[in-house]
Amino acid sequence: MYLISTNPHQFKQWFIDKDFFGSASIKKVLPVLIPELNYKEMDVLDGLKARRLWMKTVLEDKNNENREEIIKNLIDYCTLDTFAMVRILEELKKI
Numbered sequence: 605m606y607l608i609s610t611n612p613h614q615f616k617q618w619f620i621d622k623d624f625f626g627s628a629s630i631k632k633v634l635p636v637l638i639p640e641l642n643y644k645e646m647d648v649l650d651g652l653k654a655r656r657l658w659m660k661t662v663l664e665d666k667n668n669e670n671r672e673e674i675i676k677n678l679i680d681y682c683t684l685d686t687f688a689m690v691r692i693l694e695e696l697k698k699i
Contacts, residue, residue: 619696634688637695641688648681 623636631650634641648654661667661674 619699630685630688630692633692638688638691641684641691643681643684646681646684647677651685654678654681 621636624632627633631643643649648657657667657674658678661671661678667674
C-alpha cells in the first residue's frame, strides 16, 4: 500500500506489504492489518454491489418488497467500511 500525505508528520514512510497484492483497497489491506474485521458474514460484500443496490433501490425506486432489508444491509456495509478505514489508520499510526 502506498500512502502519500500532504502532511509530512502524518506518515513518515510508505507502507507496503506483499499480502496487499499491490492494492490499497480496504478489502486487501484490512485482512492483513486487522484480520478480526471482515466482510464474510455481510449481505453486501463490495462497493460495486453496494452502488448497484443503492441505485436500484433508492434512485430507481425498485426492490420495494425488501427495501428495508437492503437499506439496513447498505448501512451495515458502509458502517464497516468507515470503521475499517479508522482502524487501518490507527494501525498505520503505530508503525
